[in-house]
Amino acid sequence: MKKNRLQVTPGLGNDVRIGMGLNYSGGFAETVDEVADLEKAGLDIAFVPEAYSFDAVSQIGYLAAKTTTLELASGIFQIYTRTPSLTAMTAAGLDFVSNGRFVMGLGASGPQVIEGFHGVKYDAPLGRTREVVEICRKVWRREKVEFQGKYYQVPLPAEKGTGLGKPLKIINHPVRDRIPIVIASLGPKNVEMTAEIAEGWEPIFYHPEKAASVWGEPLAKGKAKRDPSLGDLQVFASPALAIGDDVEHMLDWVRPSLALYIGGMGAKGKNFYNDLAVRYGYEKEAETIQDLYLSGKKDEAAAAVPDDLVRAVSLIGPESYVAERVAAFAESGGHHPHRHTARRGSCGSRRVGREAPQDLRVTPRTQQCPAGRIRKGDHDRNQADRRGCGRIRVGLRRRGVGRPRCRCTVAPAPHRDSGAHSCLLLHRAVSRRELQGRTRRHGEGSAGQCAGARQADGGRAARHHHRTARGQGESDAHRAVRECAHGRARLARAR
Numbered sequence: 460m461k462k463n464r465l466q467v468t469p470g471l472g473n474d475v476r477i478g479m480g481l482n483y484s485g486g487f488a489e490t491v492d493e494v495a496d497l498e499k500a501g502l503d504i505a506f507v508p509e510a511y512s513f514d515a516v517s518q519i520g521y522l523a524a525k526t527t528t529l530e531l532a533s534g535i536f537q538i539y540t541r542t543p544s545l546t547a548m549t550a551a552g553l554d555f556v557s558n559g560r561f562v563m564g565l566g567a568s569g570p571q572v573i574e575g576f577h578g579v580k581y582d583a584p585l586g587r588t589r590e591v592v593e594i595c596r597k598v599w600r601r602e603k604v605e606f607q608g609k610y611y612q613v614p615l616p617a618e619k620g621t622g623l624g625k626p627l628k629i630i631n632h633p634v635r636d637r638i639p640i641v642i643a644s645l646g647p648k649n650v651e652m653t654a655e656i657a658e659g660w661e662p663i664f665y666h667p668e669k670a671a672s673v674w675g676e677p678l679a680k681g682k683a684k685r686d687p688s689l690g691d692l693q694v695f696a697s698p699a700l701a702i703g704d705d706v707e708h709m710l711d712w713v714r715p716s717l718a719l720y721i722g723g724m725g726a727k728g729k730n731f732y733n734d735l736a737v738r739y740g741y742e743k744e745a746e747t748i749q750d751l752y753l754s755g756k757k758d759e760a761a762a763a764v765p766d767d768l769v770r771a772v773s774l775i776g777p778e779s780y781v782a783e784r785v786a787a788f789a790e791s792g793g794h795h796p797h798r799h800t801a802r803r804g805s806c807g808s809r810r811v812g813r814e815a816p817q818d819l820r821v822t823p824r825t826q827q828c829p830a831g832r833i834r835k836g837d838h839d840r841n842q843a844d845r846r847g848c849g850r851i852r853v854g855l856r857r858r859g860v861g862r863p864r865c866r867c868t869v870a871p872a873p874h875r876d877s878g879a880h881s882c883l884l885l886h887r888a889v890s891r892r893e894l895q896g897r898t899r900r901h902g903e904g905s906a907g908q909c910a911g912a913r914q915a916d917g918g919r920a921a922r923h924h925h926r927t928a929r930g931q932g933e934s935d936a937h938r939a940v941r942e943c944a945h946g947r948a949r950l951a952r953a954r
Contacts, residue, residue, distance in 0.1 A: 478504040480534060480697075487518065491525055498529045506534035506564065511576040516549055523557035532562035535643050535661075539568070539579045543591045543611055547598035551633040559634045564661065565591070566643035569725055585652055586610055592640060592656050600636045603628045641695060645731050647677040654681025654692055663732065664717065664772045665696030667784075667791035669739050696788060699773040702781050710769050714761040717769065721745055722752025722760045741765055 479502060481490055494505055505522060509515040515533045522531055531553065536546060546565075554561040567573075567584035574581050590608040597604055603626035606613045614624030641659030644650050653660045654677065662674070682692065701709045720732035727749065736745035744765050751760035774781045774788075 478502070478506065480506040481508065481518070487513075491522060494522060494529070495525050498526050502529055504530035504532055504562070506532045508534045509536065510568075511572050516553065519553050519561070520556055523553065523560070526557075526560075528560075530560045530562055531557050532641065533564040535564040535566035535568075535641075537568040537573065537577075538565060538584070538587050538591050539573045539581065540577055543594035543606075544598060544604060544613065546591060547595035548629065550595065550638050551599060551629065551631070554634045554638050555631070562639045562641060562659075563595075564641045564643065565657075566661075567649075569731065570729060571725055583610060585649055588642065588649075589652060589656060592642075595640070596637065598629050599633045599638060601628050601632065639693075641693070645735050647674075650674055651677040651681040654678045655684045656686075656689075657692070658689055659693035659695060661695040661697075663697060663720070664735065665698065665788070666739055666768075666771045667787040668771060670791040673735075673738050697772075698784070698788070699775060700781070701775045702778055704777050706775055709775050710766070710773065711761075713769050713773055713775070714764045715757070717764045717772075718748055718752055718757065718760040721764070722748040722750075723757075727753070736768070739768065741768060744768075 479494060479497060481487075481494075494502065505526075507515040507518045507522070515536065519531045519533065522529070533550075533553075536549070538546075541549065546563075550561060550563045565588065567581075567588060570581035573579050586608075587610050590606070590611050593608075594604060594606050594611060594613065597606065604613045605626045612619070614626055639658040640656075641661050642649075642653040642657040643661040643663070644653045645662060650660065650662075660678075666673070678692075685692070699709070699713045721730070721736050722733070724730055724732050730749065733745050733749055736742075736748075744763065748760045748763050751757075751763060774784050776784075
C-alpha cells in the first residue's frame with residue numbers, strides 16, 4: 460500500500476512550510492513525479508525513510524537530481540548501520556548533490572531491525588548517538604578526525620587493529636559545515652539528549668494534551684544545556700490530516716498505523732511505541748493491541764486502538780475543528796506538527812512552528828497569502844474518492860536561495876462529487892512587496908483576479924484547477940497563468 464505523506468509545517472520564524480514523507484516501498488517513480496510537481500507548487504521538504512527497505516541515500520540522490528529548491532531529509536539513518544565517518548560522508552555527499560538542501564534525520568531504530576536484519580548488537584543508543592553527532596560535525600568542519608569516545612575510537616587504537624591508522628580529514632570541502640540534524644527519539648533520556656545536541660526533534664504520535672507531562676521535563680533539561688549556536692529546537696510532529704465535513708471515515712485509516720507501531724514494532728517488553736502509549740495513559744489498551752497484533756490478528760488490533768487516541772494524534776475533521784487542533788498542537792509545543800494527509804494509501808505530516816519555552820507553549824505566526832485562501836486536501840491524483848478539503852491560511856518565508864515564493868500553490872485535484880476546484884501553479888514567483896501583502900488578492904478587484912476564478916458558477920466565483928498537460932502544447936496551468944493578470948506581467952518580464 461502506498462503511503463506517501465503530505466506535510467504542512469511551520470518552519471524557521473514560524474512560517475508555514477509544506478512537506479511530504481515518502482513510503483518505505485513501491486511506487487517510487489510515480490512518487491518522484493508527484494514530488495517534482497509539488498515542488499513547482501511550493502513543496503518545501505521531502506522525507507525519505509529507510510527502515511529495512513531500500514536505502515534512503517539512493518532515493519535522496521535521485522530526488523536531488525529531479526528537484527532544485529526542495530529540502531531533502533533522511534527519515535531516518537540508523538546509527539548502527541554506518542560508521543560515524545561514513546554517516547558524515549554520506550550526509551556531506553547528499554548535501555553536495557542537492558546544493559545544500561539535505562537534512563540528516565538520525566535515530567537508533569530498534570533491536571528487531573538492528574539485530575534481526577543487520578546482525579549488529581543494539582546497545583547504548585544514547586551514547587552512540589551523541590558520539591555519532593560529534594564525529595559528523597568534526598568531519599563537516601574538515602577537522603582531522605581524532606576521537607576517543609566510549610563507543611567509537613578514530614583512528615582505531617593500535618591494540619585493536621594494525622596500528623597503521625592515522626588521523627584524516629575529508630578530502631572535499633562540504634557545502635556546509637553544519638548540516639541540520641534531526642533526531643527521532645521517544646524516551647525521556649533520549650529526548651533530553653536530543654534537545655541538547657540536535658537542530659530538530661522528531662517524536663511520533665504526538666499527543667498535544669499529553670506532551671507536557673510526557674516530554675516537558677526532558678525537553679527543559681536538554682534545552683538548559685543546549686549550545687545557543689544550534690538555534691531553536693525544531694520539533695516535527697506527525698498528525699494525519701484531512702479537512703472536510705465528510706472525512707470522519709478517514710480516522711479508520713489511521714488505526715492500522717497505530718496498531719502496527721504499538722502492537723508490532725518490537726517484542727513484548729521491548730516496544731518503545733507501546734511504552735509511549737502506556738505513558739499516554741493507555742496501559743490496558745496497549746497490552747490488548749500488542750497481544751492481538753503479535754497473534755496475527757491485525758484487524759482486531761487496529762479496531763482496539765482507542766478512538767480518543769486516534770483523534771488526539773490526528774488533524775481529521777471540519778475546518779473549524781482542524782483549526783482548533785492545530786492551535787492545540789502549537790500551544791503544546793509541537794512546533795512543527797507535520798500534517799499527514801489522511802487517505803487510504805497516503806498519509807501525510809505537518810511540522811509546527813519553533814521551539815517553545817520551558818512551559819512548552821508557542822504561537823506560530825501565519826500570514827494571508829496574496830493569492831487568497833486555498834482549498835487544501837487530498838493530493839492523490841489516482842484516486843476518485845478524494846474528499847476532505849478545506850481552506851487554510853498559510854504563511855510565507857523567504858527561501859535560502861532564489862526569490863520568495865507564494866505559498867498558495869499546493870492544492871488538490873478537482874473533487875468530482877462536490878464540484879469544488881482549486882487554484883494551482885499561480886503566482887509562483889512574486890515580488891517581495893507582493894509577499895508582504897501589497898498586491899491584490901484573488902477575488903479582490905478585477906485586475907488582480909485570476910481569469911479562471913472569475914468564471915461564475917451559480918452566481919459564485921468558481922475555483923479552478925490547472926492541470927499540466929505535458930507534451931500536449933500549452934498546458935492548462937501555463938494558459939491560466941498567461942490569462943491571469945499577475946501571470947501576464949510575469950511572462951512579459953520573462954520574455
